[in-house]
Amino acid sequence: MRFQSTETYVATGDLTVAVNAAVTLERPLLVKGEPGTGKTELARQVAASLGLPIIEWHVKSTTRAQQGLYEYDAVSRLRDSQLGDARVQDVANYIRKGKLWQAFEAEGRVVLLIDEIDKADIEFPNDLLQELDRMEFFVYETGETIRARHRPVVIITSNNEKELPDAFLRRCFFHYIRFPDMEVMKAIVQVHFPGIKEALLTEALTQFFELRETPGLKKKPSTSEVLDWLKLLLAEDLGPEDLKRDPAQLLPKLHGALLKNEQDVHLFERLAFMARARR
Incomplete structure (x- = not known):
């Protein structure tokens, strides 16, 4: 076997x-x-x-x-x-x-x-x-x-x-x-969402990995959470252009599927505030 x-x-x-x-x-x-x-x-x-x-x-x-x-x-x-x-x-x-x-x-x-x-x-x-x-x-x-x-x-x-x-x-x-890298994650996503468009998948996963690598994050989103997030993106019929983050917050669209506590939400709000202050 x-x-x-x-x-x-x-x-x-x-x-x-x-x-x-x-x-x-x-x-x-x-x-x-x-x-x-x-x-x-x-x-x-x-x-x-x-x-x-x-x-x-x-x-x-x-x-x-x-x-x-x-x-x-x-x-x-x-x-x-x-x-x-x-x-x-x-x-x-x-x-x-x-x-x-x-x-x-x-x-x-x-x-x-x-x-x-x-x-x-x-x-x-x-x-x-x-x-x-x-x-x-x-x-x-x-x-x-x-x-x-x-x-x-x-x-x-x-x-x-x-x-x-x-x-x-x-x-x-x-x-x-080990947590999947970009290529393995793409393969996992395509198993669950075989018809997903490459441009949307690439943009979504790029944002996902950027979010995971943010210093100070209390709970990093997992594979199951990115699958939930992509399911919502597809249900809302969003394209890669719709995923552009609001500079005032830096939070991704429908971030509630990825960030599961208020500390991490506040972290991105503080990062956005600091970015505005530097301008």
């Missing part, structure tokens, strides 16, 4: 190599990069390219590693015992299977996405070390060991909000998704 770009996803050469290396080594692929660079979508496209189903585990700040294995609902079992429910005789009725369990017991190979692992507690990655390494875990309530029928393709994403433990990193194949 070999991963490659799909009709809806442009994968750079180094990313393709990283995915296929992780699949060959049967190690989790840890993908880092700026928010909005397509890390989560990568897992879905890997599944589509390899013809595999995908199981997605979206991690939150309150997520515990145990939830990925299973959860034992003792409260429901106690309530049912008080009501005389016969189901209480079988503890398996109160075991909720987690995403890893679902991936391990799947009839065929699957892609398992563990999304934004850095959102959880720092111990979260360490708590999954053995399970991801051995591809098995023990269910204490039932006394059974759950082993993976087929080793899943594990893709783990991180926004770099927290440092991950060294022991965890050693077990992964690592890849950092």
Whole structure:
């Protein structure tokens, strides 16, 4: 099985190599990069390219590693015992299977996405070390060991909000998704908007990259945001001549799709004021 770009996803050469290396080594692929660079979508496209189903585990700040294995609902079992429910005789009725369990017991190979692992507690990655390494875990309530029928393709994403433990990193194949350059970004845009005119695309992306490179910007706009911006430009039927920025503000047209906080809007307003003062 070999991963490659799909009709809806442009994968750079180094990313393709990283995915296929992780699949060959049967190690989790840890993908880092700026928010909005397509890390989560990568897992879905890997599944589509390899013809595999995908199981997605979206991690939150309150997520515990145990939830990925299973959860034992003792409260429901106690309530049912008080009501005389016969189901209480079988503890398996109160075991909720987690995403890893679902991936391990799947009839065929699957892609398992563990999304934004850095959102959880720092111990979260360490708590999954053995399970991801051995591809098995023990269910204490039932006394059974759950082993993976087929080793899943594990893709783990991180926004770099927290440092991950060294022991965890050693077990992964690592890849950092660099922000696309102009040519790669054009290819990405053309996948999503195949009919876009070259002049509009060039002007829009030139402004986009100039905006991203503005010193002092708190949140740089991402790939997903430039796609939203271009969608609005096309919906408004704007041409390259319509994108000329107002010298009084320096803000691009429909900038709300690109700038997501008031500090960055005020930054461009201050830059415009300074430019006027120098004249």
